Amino acid sequence: MFDKKEIDIIKREKNKWQKEIYSKHIKNHTERKKKFENLSANEIKNLYTPADIFHLDYLKDIGFPGDFPFLRGIHPNMYRGKLWTFRMFSGFGSAEETNLRYKYLLKHGETGLSVAFDYPTLYGYDTDHPLSRGEFGKCGVAISSLKDMEILFKDIPINKVTTSMTINGPAAIVWGFYIANAENRSIDRRIIGGTIQNDILKEYIAQKSWIFPPEPSMRLIVDTFEFGFKEIPGWNTISISGYHIREAGSTALQELAFTIGNGVEYVKWAMKRGLNIDDFAPRLSFFFNAHNDFFEEIAKYRAARRIWANELKKLGAKKPRSLFMRFHTQTAGVSLTSQQPEINISRVTLQALAAILGGTQSLHTNSMDEALALPSEKAARIALRTQQIIAEESGVTSTVDPLGGSYYIEWLTDKMVKETYDYWDKVERFGGVLPAIEKGFYQREIANAAYKYQKEIEEKKRIIVSVNDYKMDELIEIPILKMDEKGEERQINRLKKLRKDRNQAKYERNIKKLRKAAEGNENLMPYILDCVHSYATLGETCQVLRDVFGEYVEPTIY
Amino acid sequence: MNDIAKKVLSGDQRAIARLITLAENNDSAATKVMADIHPHTGNAHIIGITGVMGSGKSTLICELTRIFRKQRKKVGIIAIDPTSPFSGGALLGDRVRMMELAMDDGVFIRSMGTRGMLGGLTSAVYDVVEILDASGKDVIMVETVGVGQAEVDVIKIADTTLVIIVPGLGDSIQTLKAGVMEIADIYVVNKADRQGVQQAVAEIESLVDISCSEKDRKTPIMQTISKDGKGIEELVKEIINHFKYLEKTKEIEAQRRLRYEAELIEIIKKSLMNFIFDESKLKNTVEKKLDQISSKEVDPYTAANEILGKILK
Amino acid sequence: MERKIRVLIAKPGLDGHDRGAKVVARALRDAGMEVVYTGLHQTAEMIIEAAIQEDVDVVGLSLLSGAHMTLFIDVARLMQEKGLGDVLIVGGGIVPEGDIPKLKKEGIKGVFGPGTHCDVIVDFIKKNVKR
Structure with missing residues (x-):
């Protein structure tokens, strides 16, 4: 990127500076630590210069925004045109309560919806299933049928606003609820937009809300890809997620390497089915974490775009939309402290800034009270305002990729690209993604990183303000969200009524057809939609697939 | 007879757990109970895995x-994991x-650390086998993990030893410590839906030919896919056949004698060590x-x- | 001969967040305890059956979904009922301050929130283990 002669001079002068100025200076001004490291345990040097990125080829490795390899951003003008989507992950209690929260957030300037489901829903159980005990609406909204979905989006213009749904094992069915709801409201299903997370690989690796074993799960996912580009073209049929891998304790590098590795795996499965890469790849989206190490996070997003573009090209993609990586970001839930919770606002601000400087398409900012409970209305509003301040006041949106060209950022970006490929080599040695899951490779890597991080905090090698330093005794005065105690009862009654009132013959016919299709190898989406329209519940529909596909049992890894 | 011994003999879960x-x-309290229950042992088929x-x-x-339970047999499972030497x-x-098995009254599962030195089996495993046997279990499975001394020790406890192999990568057999392959009474090629099954079987066959040429029983090689339950019934049949074979050839008595010998040595060793390293x-x-x-x-x-002289004088 | 503390670490309910449970399990092992891990999605009955068979001194429950007031208390009550009153019960996860007194009254003697050092849990167990 620089003239060879010039670099030699810079190197020489850097050595001179290091010896004559720097070393002398630190004799009297001792450094705070012997070694400075980021969260992936990379040693960070005192200073970066052109010599550190001399090996990069600007046009090939970095390039221009809106052009291959899209490292600097997916659009030529980025936030000078459209800002990212302010998309707050939200859901609790019953569909009625969450519906009110969505309207509140939209009123305060949110531009996209994002649904958090409760555990029974994530596992494909109805609210009245015995295993659902105690979990109703606790960490998301309970959606057991099309009826609940109708209530959840009542009076919300789903023909205009897009909706992201964090659902994996039963994603196809819950997506079915959403599509059926649009159809019943006479909205053309070809114009609705949104995302289903639908990323089962990271469930096996980290998040653990799986239902079926890998192979039938992958089949269902490819079914949604195919149905998506044919029937619901505005929909992102997957959100390949590093977020949960990171929350489970991985490093930034592991998050990057495992997530994009999973992305490539999905592409390969879809191509094996015979789908054309340029048909489905434009609808693949990603989801990353924004953690504490500011520059490392920014480098991670930039590296991700470069790797994805290169890999998709290798796999034969031609359309720019197939090559560029679009992603949603959420600030790191795991970094929030329950001690002095208000200071989480500052943490979230820095993390959100990293996501924006990294070129995210959509952002969720965590609320300060989330280490204690579900966010209250006020806490969620402050978190949303944080995004608005960055967008409107900070000026960081005025130019594209403002940190591009920073010696440190470019060096770190490139290093993370290289180390990602090192990780992929390891995965290959295990025989690929699924064998590596089965052998517990990812799980072990993550468990080790999590344990190391916790040890570092306990040994004060890493300072977390309010946890192992700057502590104080305080009365925590954060109002905690209280949920409607009648919600669960209402939901169960609604389910009972639904099962009584629906056309039983039609329901049974459609369930039977789904079972038969699942035993064969047709695309299941049309059958699922028929079940949904006949008011089969989530649990009933899922049970058919459980019967046919079986359930996943994880290998034990500490 | 001691109260806890009576309860163990009646199959009381909590008494079994406590005695273990x-x-x-x-604990010295265990010694007396172990004496009480010993005459009631010898009925279980002990399987090392x-x-x-x-x-x-x-x-x-x-x-x-699952299959043993269908045959109305009571099952004891001992799962052994390594103890951290640090x-x-x-x-x-x-x-x-x-x-999911634990909710069945006819199944008792106990996890143990190896505790013992050098990664070998803890001597308490012999006790646990005796306790489960006395409590009326028809089948006791002892599972050891990893590749170490514990695997080789298993043969001394078990009437029937299963060595599990997985095809693929080609390293499965090599990574088993020398000596482990020879202890098998039955080889199980698990995950037989994977590539490399034939190669794994061939590798084992070549080994079986070497180690079993002088015996009249050829060590069978079974294929299973445990996640789908495939090949399991056949495996159970083979396990039962092996037990019948042991009974028919009276090898069972030799096998049990081997176990008691190992146990006796362990107890003597332990007592001796305790005596030598006891503060008083x-x-x-x-x-x-x-x-x-x-x-x-x-x-x-x-x-x-000189130290031994003090004891033996 | 030294007596080892045996601990059962269990995840009741549907919550799949096992990072904390596993970190604590390792820390307890490093403190010399024998830790039996049950895995995810345990019912109270399964947890109690495992506690009996494994004859543990401590049951540690981990739950981040917010269902602790139902599920922790289910386990504690069933343990009382089955005569396991001498087994120490501790719990961890996202537990609001206001819920702690009720949990303690129900027999969950130690409740540890986010940011708790593993040493604190180890010390608590060593001090409070009854058997």
Whole structure:
């Protein structure tokens, strides 16, 4: 990127500076630590210069925004045109309560919806299933049928606003609820937009809300890809997620390497089915974490775009939309402290800034009270305002990729690209993604990183303000969200009524057809939609697939 | 007879669990009870199951248990994981895959750390086998993980030893410690839906030819897919056949004698060690000898002879 | 002969967040304890059956979904009922301050929130283990 002669001079002068100025200076001004490291345990040097990125080829490795390899951003003008989507992950209690929260957030300037489901829903159980005990609406909204979905989006213009749904094992069915709801409201299903997370690989690796074993799960996912580009073209049929891998304790590098590795795996499965890469790849989206190490996070997003573009090209993609990586970001839930919770606002601000400087398409900012409970209305509003301040006041949106060209950022970006490929080599040695899951490779890597991080905090090698330093005794005065105690009862009654009132013959016919299709190898989406329209519940529909596909049992890894 | 012994003989889960703890901790209260229950042992078929990590042993045990339960047999499972040599603690994770069995009254699962030295089996495993046997279990499965001394020790406890192999990568057989392959009474090629099954079978066959040429029973090689329950019924048949074979040839008596011998040696060793390293007895002498060895006044052999001399005089 | 503390670490309910449970399990192992891990999605009955068979001194429950007031209390009550009153019960996860007194009254003697050092849990167990 620089003239060879010039670099030699810079190197020489850097050595001179290091010896004559720097070393002398630190004799009297001792450094705070012997070694400075980021969260992936990379040693960070005192200073970066052109010599550190001399090996990069600007046009090939970095390039221009809106052009291959899209490292600097997916659009030529980025936030000078459209800002990212302010998309707050939200859901609790019953569909009625969450519906009110969505309207509140939209009123305060949110531009996209994002649904958090409760555990029974994530596992494909109805609210009245015995295993659902105690979990109703606790960490998301309970959606057991099309009826609940109708209530959840009542009076919300789903023909205009897009909706992201964090659902994996039963994603196809819950997506079915959403599509059926649009159809019943006479909205053309070809114009609705949104995302289903639908990323089962990271469930096996980290998040653990799986239902079926890998192979039938992958089949269902490819079914949604195919149905998506044919029937619901505005929909992102997957959100390949590093977020949960990171929350489970991985490093930034592991998050990057495992997530994009999973992305490539999905592409390969879809191509094996015979789908054309340029048909489905434009609808693949990603989801990353924004953690504490500011520059490392920014480098991670930039590296991700470069790797994805290169890999998709290798796999034969031609359309720019197939090559560029679009992603949603959420600030790191795991970094929030329950001690002095208000200071989480500052943490979230820095993390959100990293996501924006990294070129995210959509952002969720965590609320300060989330280490204690579900966010209250006020806490969620402050978190949303944080995004608005960055967008409107900070000026960081005025130019594209403002940190591009920073010696440190470019060096770190490139290093993370290289180390990602090192990780992929390891995965290959295990025989690929699924064998590596089965052998517990990812799980072990993550468990080790999590344990190391916790040890570092306990040994004060890493300072977390309010946890192992700057502590104080305080009365925590954060109002905690209280949920409607009648919600669960209402939901169960609604389910009972639904099962009584629906056309039983039609329901049974459609369930039977789904079972038969699942035993064969047709695309299941049309059958699922028929079940949904006949008011089969989530649990009933899922049970058919459980019967046919079986359930996943994880290998034990500490 | 002791109350706890009576309860164990009646199959009381809590009494069994408690007696195992006492035995594991070398509690003197256990000794008397063990004497009471010994005459009631000898009815269970003891199956040792070993293989590298990730070979699907726990799932296989789950599936085997399901079939034994269909045959109305009561099942005891001992899952052994290594104890950390640094902290003495252990993570016992095999239960995860067996949790669904635990709700069945006819199944008792106990996790143990190896605790013993050098990665071998803890001597308490012999006690646990006796306890489960006396409590009326028809089948006892002992699972060991990893590749170490524990695998080789399993043969001394088990009437029937299963060695689990997984095809693919080609390293499965090589990674088994030398000596482990030869202990099998039945080889199980698990995850037989993977590539490389034929190669794994061929590798084992070549081994079987070498090690079994002089015996009249050829060690069978079974193929299973434990996650789908495939091949399990055939495996159970083969396990039962092996037991019948042991009974027919009277080898069972030799096998049991081998176990008692190993157990006896373990108990003597343990008592001797306890005596030598006990504070009130020889601990001081041992410390003194250690000093002398360090300062080169005495060599370790002479020191050992002198310590043993004190006991044997 | 030294007596080892045996601990059962269990995840009741549907919550799949096991990072904390596993970190604590390792820390307890490093403190010399024998730790039996049950895995995810345990019912109270399964947890109690495992506690009996494994004859543990401590049951540690981990839950981040917010269902602790139902599920922790289910386990504690069933343990009382089955005569396991001498087994120490501790719990961890996202537990609001206001819920802690009720949990303690129900027999969950130690409740540890986010940011708790593993040493604190180890010390608590060593001090409070009853058997």
